[in-house]
Amino acid sequence: MRKITTPLLIFLLASAAFAQVKPTSITQLDSGLTVILQEDHTTELVGIEIWIKAGIRTENATNNGISHFIEHLVFAGTSKRQAGQMDCEMESVGATLDAFTGADYTHFGATVDSQFLSKALEIFADAINDSQFREEDIERERRVILDEIARKQSNPRLLSRALLAERIYGKHPYSMPLEGTPEIVKKLTRADLLEYYRQHYIPSKMAVVLVGDFESKNALAEIDKLFQKSANPKPPNSQAVDIEPLSGQxxxxxxxxxxxxxxxxxxxxxxxxxxxxxxxxxxxxxxxxxxxxxxxxxxxxxxxxxxxxxxxxxxxxxxxxxxxxxxxxxxxxxxxxxxxxxxxxxxxxxxxxxxxxxxxxxxxxxxxxxxxxxxxxxxxxxxxxxxxxxxxxxxxxxxxxxxxxxxxxxxxxxxxxxxxxxxxxxxxxxxxxxxx
Amino acid sequence: MRRINIAGIIALLIVMAAPCWCQNGSDGKSVSKKTLDNGLIVIVKPEQGSGLVAIAAMVKVGVGQESIQTAGLGNFVSRLLLASTRAKSAEKVASAADAAGGNIGSEWERDLTSIRTVTSSSGFDRTMNLIGECLAEANFEPKWVEHGRKDLLAYIRSQSADPFDRAYSDMRQLLYEDNGYRRPKSVSERAISLATPQDLKQFFAMYYPPNNIVLSIVGDVTAEHAFERTRRAFAGVVARKLPIDRGVPDESLDKPKSQISEVNSNTAYLLTGWLAPAAGSADYAAMAVAANALGGGKGSLMFREMRQRQGIGYEIGVIYPKLRYQSHIVAYVITDPFKDAKPKVSAQDTLQAAQNALMKLVDKLKSEQLSAEELQRAKGYAIGAYSLEHQRILNRAVLLGWAETIGLGYAFNQQYSDIIGAVTAADVQHAAKKYFTNCATVMLSPKQN
CATH class of the missing domain: 3.30.830.10 (Metalloenzyme, LuxS/M16 peptidase-like)
Structure with a gap:
């Protein structure tokens, strides 16, 4: 197989007009939640994303890996949905949930047919507002995360980046691994997870993003209604420190x-x-x-x-x-x-x-x-x-x-x-x- | 801006091996097809407004057409298609590509070879001319053959020896006796090292006549214009006699097969595979739903039972490539066998436990019908994944041409959701009984330190 660089083929798209794209609106609701909307009726699809400002940057040496742990649990179960139910509901309408934790964020997303947008938004809001962190779900995902950590040890690209970051960032949290260490992952408790979740999953640190086939006015009202979680008056302070330059090679x-x-x-x-x-x-x-x-x-x-x-x-x-x-x-x-x-x-x-x-x-x-x-x-x-x-x-x-x-x-x-x-x-x- | 892309090999494999189907946006009725006098098939799907046109030119020659002696030649030829032509030097081809709006590449696959590009509407005519010239007049100049050889050998050697790739390759060796799909796509270093420009020219002459090519065009162009430009781009190129296509007969595994080996890794790999119907088979849709019920998505049986209930495996899934000839279903589990730190448990035990859990689920598919919810989820997952595959204009051209090239007919794309939608729980059970018979198993377990 010829390894072509697909992105190059698409260079032209950079200048192509997306004929049916409307200007993007960025709104901050009274709750503090940021809503970013871009209508595009070219296809009948909507990309839904939720971004939370919780990542390694908001972790420390005792809870490293907790953002990623929570990412594994947010869609695990709420008071009205059992583990796995949200995945089944989304997949039944042809959508797949996707989640990722990075240095500065946790993100959840899916692409859905626009006729199922309301249903998908309700599921997302339920997960974000009402995750239960049941003990059995925590124990199951703990094992899954340990697998994930082990798998990374034999992935040259991922392990290399983690080892470079450890040496480059010194005392800054970016020096820590995304998934945490097995030692910390084994120790994190339900109380730790809940505390971190309550502290970081708050409207002022969160954005809901929709791009695709929807009406902005309706979507904004729906999001405002669904994501009515009480605002935390005091968002946590960033713990990040300056990155010390290296003194030599x-x-x-x-x-x-x-x-x-x-x-x-x-x-x-x-x-x-x-x-x-x-x-x-x-x-x-x-x-x-x-x-x-x-x-x-x-x-x-x-x-x-x-x-x-x-x-x-x-x-x-x-x-x-x-x-x-x-x-x-x-x-x-x-x-x-x-x-x-x-x-x-x-x-x-x-x-x-x-x-x-x-x-x-x-x-x-x-x-x-x-x-x-x-x-x-x-x-x-x-x-x-x-x-x-x-x-x-x-x-x-x-x-x-x-x-x-x-x-x-x-x-x-x-x-x-x-x-x-x-x-x-x-x-x-x-x-x-x-x-x- | 860049984010870490952890989309691992599994995701890539699935995308490459199992593009999914379903139409997107505009209806498929707008697709037109025409066979030119020289046998070239042209399919056009006009989409107005974007200012872009995607073109996929597909030649009906892939890994399946190669013999063991010539394995690798097709790949070599595909890499030189855009190098130079009888009329144009390499520099001129490159500048023609640039002038046409940019970027053009070739792909060598299991069932076909393609040239694919996205161009602007205004660059469409020039791009068609360039594609016509490359497909009719590639000349395999010795200088470029040597350059291509070096490049291809380096590429083959650089293919990461990822344990999953290795296990999947071993799996195909176990499943097939005499079928091109056994071989890795990059295939033999030997054939590539020995091939002469003459060998490449012969291969090209044999498989690249217009009557072995499908052109798929999607974008901001009218069907009439696209047909006319294609006719002009291939004017004077006549149909030729094609090698007899004897097809590839279906095989069967007369007994279970297994292979256990060690890998220098922290994780263990279990792959279990079955021979499965080709994309054109009457059993295809039922088996696709069965495969998705088993391991497609987080609501699948494997994910719920093995990962969620038993905590076996971080990466779990099923591969079922849509192929022209007999395909295969491979269920995989990647796990850290030592995560529980129980001293007496060996990697083998963990893999065996995973295998037992998997076989229970397969037995369940054979002995019971899926519930209405399970059936709906598996179908929704299959249809949704295919719909997303159609989001990009180039993919739309590629999928349209692909279906026609491998003999399904271009309409397969727009029929896919109906074909999958019509599958009943009884169909799934029937297909599961028929195809989940003797399996092949590949286990890679970590070397002890």
């Missing part, structure tokens, strides 16, 4: 149960609010790693056959995001891959990219963005994501920012964040001998 070798050997390189990237730097970091990540015309494909694969699978990513977060390179290769080749990447980073820091390289990379980034925004759930996701990080309206400025990037932005961003002397470099795999 960190090099470590870690034994991991992968089927091959990997190199992982990480840097703290820009904050979400540094919008131009965020776009430049995305473009640089795509320059290095997206598609068969990327730098890694051409230099480390086609020309020198050093690299196997490769992933370059920038995860945007409220505080500094994470830029990561995860590349597989033979133990002999990994040092060569490292040198090649480091040299290239230094070069970009001083000279940037050629105009053809910059145009191709921007096009890739825009293509990926357009691909995400092609579906109703993709658009709902983008608004919810930016709401959780800071401001939903940022979703509308992303593409214009990418388009206007210049080589000066690239040089500045590379110089500021991708400094080889401040990198965390890990060698991981079955052949690695644990050592510092």
């Amino acid at each position: 960190i090099n470590e070798t870690i034994k991991a149960r992968f089927s091959g050997d990997y190199l992982a390189i990480g840097f703290p990237g820009p904050r979400n609010s540094d919008a131009r730097d965020v776009c430049a970091a995305d473009v640089l990540a795509d320059y290095f790693g997206s598609g068969h015309r990327s730098w890694i494909s051409e230099e480390l694969r086609a020309k020198t056959a050093l690299a196997g699978d490769a992933n370059v990513d920038f995860v945007t977060q409220r505080d500094q995001g994470l830029i990561s390179f995860v590349v597989s290769g033979t133990p002999d080749d990994l040092p060569k891959i490292k040198d090649a990447i480091m040299n290239k980073l230094a070069e970009i820091g001083s000279r940037g990219l050629s105009s053809a390289e910059l145009e191709l990379a921007k096009r890739t980034t825009l293509g990926q963005s357009a691909y995400e925004l092609e579906t109703v759930s993709g658009r709902a996701n983008a608004y919810g994501f930016y709401f959780a990080l800071s401001d939903a309206a940022l979703a509308d400025t992303y593409q214009a920012n990418v388009k206007s990037l210049t080589n000066a932005d690239i040089i500045r961003t590379a110089g500021k964040y991708l400094n080889p002397d401040r990198a965390v470099i890990l060698t991981l795999g079955p052949n690695a001998e644990a050592s510092k």
